[in-house]
Amino acid sequence: MSANASAAELLATVERSPQAVAVHDRAAWVDLFAPDGRVEDPVGSRPHIGRAAIERFYDTFIGPNDIVFHVDHDVVLGAGVYRDLTLDTTMSTGVTLRVPMHLRYDLTQVGGEWKIGRLYAHWELPVMVAQLLGAGGRGLGAAVKLAPQLLGNQGVGGALGFARGFRRVxxxxxxxxxxxxxxxxxxxxxxxxxxxxxxxxxxxxxxxxxxxxxxxxxxxxxxxxxxxxxxxxxxxxxxxxxxxxxxxxxxxxxxxxxxxxxxxxxxxxx
CATH class of the missing domain: 3.10.450.50 (Nuclear Transport Factor 2; Chain: A,)
Incomplete structure (x- = not known):
């Protein structure tokens, strides 16, 4: 397989993530990950490891929202893709958050198919929360709805693990x-x-x-x-x-x- 073909395959695998998110296809999105896949989103928070944990991550942070990926640039090196982008997330109350982000995908082959082994989402949780609280009533309403979703899907331990994303350099x-x-x-x-x-x-x-x-x-x-x-x-x-x-x-x-x-x-x- 040529280097160019390999890079094209890796990018195609990564691109299936926003495609599945756009149509709210939970199964297709979760299937992109290796059985022992790991999602750290944001980096610094407690990781979600394995299919069941990644399904709960989807149910908490992706499924209830409309998310659009605005990709500025991709870098493919080895079996990895680093994506420079901005994410627009429209929550159920209609408030839209615009989050600058770097996404690192470490890919691995499983049964001859490329899968996401590790996903590291670099973004600033305090900045997102400030946007949410600064959006007036719709932002406050979204925050009120997110809290029970977070506790219901992640439990107290998961909610505290997510809050670790506030600790940064x-x-x-x-x-x-x-x-x-x-x-x-x-x-x-x-x-x-x-x-x-x-x-x-x-x-x-x-x-x-x-x-x-x-x-x-x-x-x-x-x-x-x-x-x-x-x-x-x-x-x-x-x-x-x-x-x-x-x-x-x-x-x-x-x-x-x-x-x-x-x-x-x-x-x-x-």
Whole structure:
């Protein structure tokens, strides 16, 4: 199978997710996952593992709503797809939330078919809640309806697990991540080293370990775009003179302990 055919198959598998969501096809959506599939949505919350848990996730967060995916860019690397997008979620009361997001799909083959092994949804729960509460009566009504759905489908433990999504690296973590990338973009190796922890993992692209100087050389001219803090991770839409994709940084305090570039050739560059 050619590399291009493989990439096309992976993208086709991923694209079946918004297709199933659009027509509220619960079975088709859940069937996209491997038997031991894992959904972490948002990253930092308690994961949903296995078919039954993923069905309950669907019933709580997808089924009652109308969801539209606005995809800006996809990166396919190995057996994974990283999607840069915005999600419009219209809840039962009519309020629509617009959520910037990075979706990471780690795919695996099961019985000769591509399935989603892991789904990591990077988005900011506090931002979504602020939108909901700022939407007036319809937003408040949606929040009131969501609470019993959450408790009924997920139980108290699941509701508390979802609330873990509020714990993020926050503004300081974002500044550390974007500061590192901006330093790299202007060729400042010392600035990069000042933010990296002593044993930090740097892969650019993911799977390719590089030293600090080589990393800076590869990303000279990098531009920082959409930035999301979820759990202990910061994800950043990035562009270099030749590549485009998403940088995934794991942050501990104000230091970056891992940096992975999910980037590929930018075909819009001529």
């Amino acid at each position: 926050g503004a300081a973590g974002k500044r550390a991540a974007t500061g590192l990338l901006e330093a790299a973009g202007r060729g400042d190796v010392a600035g990069v080293r000042a933010v990296l922890s002593p044993r930090a993992v740097v892969e650019w692209p993911v799977g390719s370990d590089v030293g600090h100087a080589e990393f800076v050389k590869r990303v000279r001219g990098l531009e920082v775009g959409k930035t999301i803090a979820a759990g202990r991770f910061v994800t950043v839409s990035v562009r270099t003179p030749t590549e485009r994709g998403i940088a995934e940084l794991e942050v501990d305090g104000r230091r970056v302990v891992a940096l992975r570039g999910f980037v590929a050739e930018d075909r819009t560059v001529h």
